[in-house]
Amino acid sequence: MRTLGAEIDDTGGMLHCRAARLRGREIVLSLPSVGATENLMLAACGAEGTTSICNAAREPEITDLQNFLNACGARVSGAGSTTVVIEGGHKLHGCTYTVMPDRIVAGTYLCAAAAAGGTVLLQGAREQHLATVTAVLREAGCDIVSDSAGIACVCRRRLRAVRPVRTAPYPGFPTDAQAILMAALLRSRGATVFEENIFENRYRHVDELARMGADIQVSGRTAVVTGVETLRGAPVRCTDLRGGAALCVAALAAEGETRIAEIGHIDRGYERIERDLRALGAEIERIE
Structure with missing residues (x-):
């Protein structure tokens, strides 16, 4: 998140996050974490420019999130592979979507x-x-x-x-x-x-x-x-x-x-x- 431009204060056991604006970057994860991949995908949709997440998680839930975001107007590709690419800045809208079975x-x-x-x-x-x-x-x-x-x-x-x-x-x-x-x-x-x-x-x-x-x-x-x-x-x-x-x-x-x-x-x-x-x-x- 900091790589995208977020300011994060993690003192006192709490996370306080804020950002005037986010900018797309290439991000290499040390581990293919599902939570990290998902949160970066969400944040990158609101960032300016293109974000590439390398060593991304490949779980089916990542593909499901990509499909949902695209149905809302985002431009996300690569889910299911080790690199997910998000073109940020596109206006999002509501949609009807069926979430995959757990x-x-x-x-x-x-x-x-x-x-x-x-x-x-x-x-x-x-x-x-x-x-x-x-x-x-x-x-x-x-x-x-x-x-x-x-x-x-x-x-x-x-x-x-x-x-x-x-x-x-x-x-x-x-x-x-x-x-x-x-x-x-x-x-x-x-x-x-x-x-x-x-x-x-x-x-x-x-x-x-x-x-x-x-x-x-x-x-x-x-x-x-x-x-x-x-x-x-x-x-x-x-x-x-x-x-x-x-x-x-x-x-x-x-x-x-x-x-x-x-x-x-x-x-x-x-x-x-x-x-x-x-x-x-x-x-x-x-x-x-």
């Missing part, structure tokens, strides 16, 4: 079916957006088919361990699905290795899963999940958004009642997760 929510409900057993049909979900997740679930023993209508997942037997799961920028395995898949594999036959390559401190959910009887050993960026015969319901708390969703997935596979506290984390990324899981047959309720 691929991490879709992955969560597929993992829920894998953990608890049964069948789920996700209408409108697009497998091309989460192919790395469905590939692992197939390897674990789930039957998954997809078409233009959505994704169907059937799991009628105990899962088996899979080859090492390594998180990576898109199109690699998404870090946001790491905790959720881990929860689905807690009762699998054998051991699965997870390697977290995007964020630090991404295993905060492990201690909470251990309260339910999970066997997980963590060393640095690596976690080894050894499947157990039985998980037990327990009082647990959300440590973050995806970790909270992982607790819900694990609770579906556990015997007895699980109480999940601090669910505000989950609400950041799911619209009434208990409603959707209840529709799939789960015995779940929100206690205000």
